[in-house]
Amino acid sequence: MDDTDRRIMHATQAGLPLVSEPYQVLAEQLGIGKDEVMQRLAAMQKNGIIRRIAAVPNHYRLGYRFNGMTVWDVADEPIDALGFKVGQLPFVSHCYRRPRHLPEWPYNLFAMVHAKTQAEADAQIRRIAEVLAENNRGCDVLYSTKILKKTGFRSG
Amino acid sequence: MMLTDLHKHLLNDFQRDFPLSPTPYQDIAERLGVTEAEVIGALSELQGRKFISRIGAVIPPNQIGASMLAAMAVPETELTTVAQFINRFPEINHNYEREHRLNLWFVAVAQNTEQLQTVIAEIERHTGLAVLQLPLLDDFFIDLGFKLDWRHV
Secondary structure: OOHHHHHHHHHHHOOOOOOOOHHHHHHHHHOOOHHHHHHHHHHHHHOOOOOEEEEEEOOOOOOOOEEEEEEEEEOOOOHHHHHHHHHOOOOEEEEEEOOOEOOOEOOOEEEEEEEOOHHHHHHHHHHHHHHHHHHEEEEEEEEEEEEEEEOOOOEO | OOOOHHHHHHHHHOOOOOOOOOOHHHHHHHHHOOOHHHHHHHHHHHHHOOOEEEEEEEEOOOOOOEEEEEEEOOOHHHHHHHHHHHHOOOOEEEEEEEOOOOOEEEEEEEOOHHHHHHHHHHHHHHHOOOOEEEOOOEEOOOOOOOOOOOOOO
């Protein structure tokens, strides 16, 4: 990733313009050709700097009001295999391993779930527990009660 | 606003592989059997009403700079003040109140680890509260977007 790539990423963070030739508009802002903009975006996608190029839906606005951060204490040895299984569940949007901080924080697997009702969220959590089975040594679910700030780069 | 079939396709079908061509909206229009002007008009409505947060690149965590999920247990009476102090840092890009003893959860993104640790140290010093650091160790998520459910929209 070089300086031009970084400038392209910053230029697209505000969102692709809604005009016939949006990459041309970016190219003019950056003083390079539109073919170069598209080639560099494709290359960044290929080598994983960009995960996807998307029209990103606002899930909350679409009625997903139960957005829970589920956290699990999973045995260290099987966590890779189990983490990938949980990450593939259709209602999970992020799935990460993070460090425990004993004694106050015993959880090492984080999975964000998104549902429209409490009952649906509960069913999703039960489904994750089924996947983890006997390797689930404890869990908690933290719902957000207030968004205090949300800005900057989109990741995840 | 009532979502039309066109709105729903635009929301659901382009969470990945948004066209990387000189005229992406024309490409989408051809795929959906409508005109480019209709696609641009509908996307503009969806953005205006915040159904789409943006059109652009989604990047994996830690791809640009260093990031950290952090949590704090803040006394209820101090929550607003502490949240406001934290939000003043440009490095903080998400900050949520959550129902837990650890009730404040934020994500800090900086150019590098040193800058990240400076911000966290400053938050601890100013608030007198501990910041629990939960860096990402492994990413198990294969991100393909999200099949949308149109009930209760």
